[in-house]
Amino acid sequence: xxxxxxxxxxxxxxxxxxxxxxxxxxxxVVPPPPPPPESFFRPNEFDIGAFATFAxxxxxxxxxxxxxxxxxxxxxxxxxxxxGVRFQGSGASVSGGGGPRSRTITFPDGETATVSGGGGSVxxxxxxxxxxxxxxxxxxxxxxHLAPYCFVGFGGIFVGSPSTNFTATSRTVFVxxxxxxxxxxxxxxxxxxxxxxxxxxGNSRVLGEVGGGLEYRFTPNIGIFGEGAYVFPEGSENxxxxxxxxxxxxx
Numbered sequence: 001x002x003x004x005x006x007x008x009x010x011x012x013x014x015x016x017x018x019x020x021x022x023x024x025x026x027x028x029v030v031p032p033p034p035p036p037p038e039s040f041f042r043p044n045e046f047d048i049g050a051f052a053t054f055a056x057x058x059x060x061x062x063x064x065x066x067x068x069x070x071x072x073x074x075x076x077x078x079x080x081x082x083x084g085v086r087f088q089g090s091g092a093s094v095s096g097g098g099g100p101r102s103r104t105i106t107f108p109d110g111e112t113a114t115v116s117g118g119g120g121s122v123x124x125x126x127x128x129x130x131x132x133x134x135x136x137x138x139x140x141x142x143x144x145h146l147a148p149y150c151f152v153g154f155g156g157i158f159v160g161s162p163s164t165n166f167t168a169t170s171r172t173v174f175v176x177x178x179x180x181x182x183x184x185x186x187x188x189x190x191x192x193x194x195x196x197x198x199x200x201x202g203n204s205r206v207l208g209e210v211g212g213g214l215e216y217r218f219t220p221n222i223g224i225f226g227e228g229a230y231v232f233p234e235g236s237e238n239x240x241x242x243x244x245x246x247x248x249x250x251x
Contacts (some may be wrong), residue, residue, distance in 0.1 A: 015092065015244045040145040040217035041082035041136035042250070049073040049225065051246025060237040067092035071244070077131065084132050088149070090244070095121040124201075126231070126242070127153025127215075128209055149227075150212040157233055158204045159182060207233040223248045 041209030050072050057065035071090025078084055137144045213227025225244040233239070 017114050035144040039136050039138045041147050043079045045077040046251045047075040048249050049248040053244045055240050055242045056091055057240045059239040065094055065096040067094035086132055086154055086184050089127040091125045093121045094124050097104045123160035125158045128153045145217040146210040152210045154208045158207050159201050205233040221250050
């Protein structure tokens with residue numbers, strides 16, 4: 001009888017202890033970490049850029065030449081978003097090499113004539129294709145939507161006709177010392193009609209270039225950029241630097 005009472009008390013206590021201990025504790029649920037912010041520089045992008053440009057001659061033929069203008073570029077970034085190809089074209093009005101100059105010529109008979117030339121500007125265009133590499137910094141620092149990039153490529157420069165801002169004058173002068181020639185004959189004096197740009201580049205030349213820049217994205221689609229390139233046309237004395245800055249839209 002005593003054993004039955006002890007067993008009954010033991011069973012009752014075993015049921016009562018959990019009730020006094022309270023509900024069973026559960027392990028806390030840890031939420032998964034949020035995904036990192038998306039980079040604004042994506043694979044398979046197609047970008048269109050519009051920019052202003054400034055070019056400055058650095059070779060022996062053109063340290064005084066400089067030009068202002070603008071252009072556009074079109075870039076495709078590969079599925080490996082760190083590399084791409086682009087086509088860029090720009091045009092500029094180039095001036096330099098001194099302003100207009102005048103010279104007065106005194107003829108043997110004492111008469112004088114004045115001719116002038118120089119100054120003005122010449123239109124020039126540059127086109128090239130480039131291979132580009134970029135490093136989106138927001139892959140490593142979230143919300144830093146900046147990407148330095150570099151490029152190398154080849155293309156051509158095309159030079160227009162200079163403005164004909166020169167004068168010509170025709171005078172009859174005395175010529176001596178030529179056997180059989182008349183004592184007087186008409187001679188025309190003109191100012192120089194060719195620019196230093198045409199003297200350095202002719203009508204066109206092939207070129208290579210290497211450079212780099214920075215692009216900042218406000219959104220995955222809209223950004224601003226600035227870049228500089230060292231351009232070396234055929235003939236090392238004709239080198240120049242070109243700086244571009246503007247807007248890009250990424251699709």
